[in-house]
Amino acid sequence: MQRKIRIKDIAEMSGVSPGTVDRIIHNRGRVSEEARQAVEEVLRRVNYKPNIHITGLSLRRKYEVIITTPDLMEGEYWDSIHLGIRKALQEYENIRIKCSVYTYNQYDIHSCRRVYDEIAALDTDAVIIGTTFKEETLRLVRKLEEREIPYLFVDSTVENTSPLAYFTSDHYVCGYLIARLITSITEKGSRIGMLQAVRIGDESANTSILRKMGFADYLMERNIPNEIVRIPFSALEPEKYDRQMDLYFKGDHAIRGVVVLNSRGGMLADYFYRKSIQDVRLICVDLTRPNVEGLRNGVIDFLIGQEPERQGFLAMKTLLEYLIYHGSVKVQNYVSLDILTRDTINYYNRFSFIS
Amino acid sequence: MQRKIRIKDIAEMSGVSPGTVDRIIHNRGRVSEEARQAVEEVLRRVNYKPNIHITGLSLRRKYEVIITTPDLMEGEYWDSIHLGIRKALQEYENIRIKCSVYTYNQYDIHSCRRVYDEIAALDTDAVIIGTTFKEETLRLVRKLEEREIPYLFVDSTVENTSPLAYFTSDHYVCGYLIARLITSITEKGSRIGMLQAVRIGDESANTSILRKMGFADYLMERNIPNEIVRIPFSALEPEKYDRQMDLYFKGDHAIRGVVVLNSRGGMLADYFYRKSIQDVRLICVDLTRPNVEGLRNGVIDFLIGQEPERQGFLAMKTLLEYLIYHGSVKVQNYVSLDILTRDTINYYNRFSFIS
DNA sequence: CTGTTAGCGCATTCAC
């Protein structure tokens, strides 16, 4: 473990002053060709990494970042993303950064557009977007691109955009995985239910579509003959839920497993719990409160987590480094898909370690 | 998001000078009762957290820490723990800390004792111990306790010791989980094999014992009638491996699932792969290279990870904070148990985000 | 006992 290389060291090694090294590293111009050559030669030899905490300390500049996601419910998906963002800010507390949060109702496209329009009119150094409505997102990023404001996506990405980076799980693989799991914990050839949210005029739900594709491909690739029963439910009319489910699970239904490829599985878990339905395996996505409860109750067999905290953390960390050092950034970033059972859920606290 | 509270702010708020605040926070004495009251009142109101990077900067003190674990193989369990430790040091690079690493042969108790004796004679601020041999560990920590040198455990803890903190997965739950998984992916009542390492004179392997307990308890609690077949293998004589396994898996063996509660499952996976045995479900522990390969090949169905990087990271982070601020420390710290499949293994990179 | 102030390290930046 040798001592860390400082700018001063590089300056000495290449026979110039620290100021010159700084200007070369940051392309601030006003250096002689001679000096540039000498310094670049040294830079190639040593692995210089600036101390970001000190950079923050000596940086006069203040940054402003806008974050926009659907409204938060405490402890749930989007809140976890914000938590990750806050953790990143905490970790880089020496960097002066001002964050403004704009949320909207994820079930109301007008609310989204209103907020996005507001954002598009603001002056900011960057925007972190928790993607939901595809078309609205496109509209927003076009305006940002015009003004050369960098933006990042969390949760999912959108085609035909050029984000600085995006942080998501691989939704296709998520579906693929769920197919593997449900078929391996149900008897061969069992009937499998798939819950489908009935929505109104929402073209997005891109994540669910990808998951469905992965799910279908797994079954197809393996010639798995299980019958897949699509079970529609209306997220907007919870009072009808029981009646809708009764259609499928009352009496001798022969469904041995159900998958819910969106985050709304908790209601079904609750239904199973109340009706004491125990012979149906259930797999859901995201650590919403009802989902976690279902997992703890033993109604949900596997819950798939997609590290929202880490998505937020990485997005903000990446952004900070970009704002400060303008380095090149890896655009596509997948977080992991975590398979949770009632045994492991209690230990799943991704962020206990950042504070 | 309001501005962070600084010592200076607290000083102003309580009408004293920063020096006084510092003296009160660090219990350096020489303060009037009056001043103490005023400052403590303010401290109660605001949530002051010092900026550790700056503390590191202004701290003159250098720390020395010893880390001892079994020998490392690149990319494997213990190496990952060291990786986590290095990440923590990187993250707190402003703190002047010197780490010395002492490793020993984990299959040779004499090698362990030799190294521990060496450590016990050294002057150091703290020791991080990757536990293996129980008795040797006890011997070491007794000497450390005499000299009031704090120590931390990673991987597992040892009874009748007083570590500053320990970072492990819950090995009992790990076994419990594995029992749940294997019984849910094999047909009811299937014969289940359990690989047992035959060791010589090693009383430890505490982790395996705990896992076995969890495993057995799961089956017992549920009155699961599966027959468990203990399959011995000698880790020290790999050339005999095939013959040993042939006894159980050649011809019509009727074993439908196997669990390996230590990290040596990769050899069996390799055996299955070579012999094209595909009708046996396999669950293993730890991301060793052979295990990961077995998972990717589809021979291993589930691989359980126990976040070694995070264990190391947290241990070092906790230690640094303790050394600097002497705050109270949470002793028992469980990391999560990660369930991996061939779908998710490619996204499982716990530390992509720390650098 | 208290307030003041000089470091601390190092990336940045300003006066020359």
Added chain:
DNA sequence: GTGAATGCGCTAACAG
């Protein structure tokens, strides 16, 4: 194009 000055928040030495 240079090199010295600056700043961050905390610690600790020192003068009162």
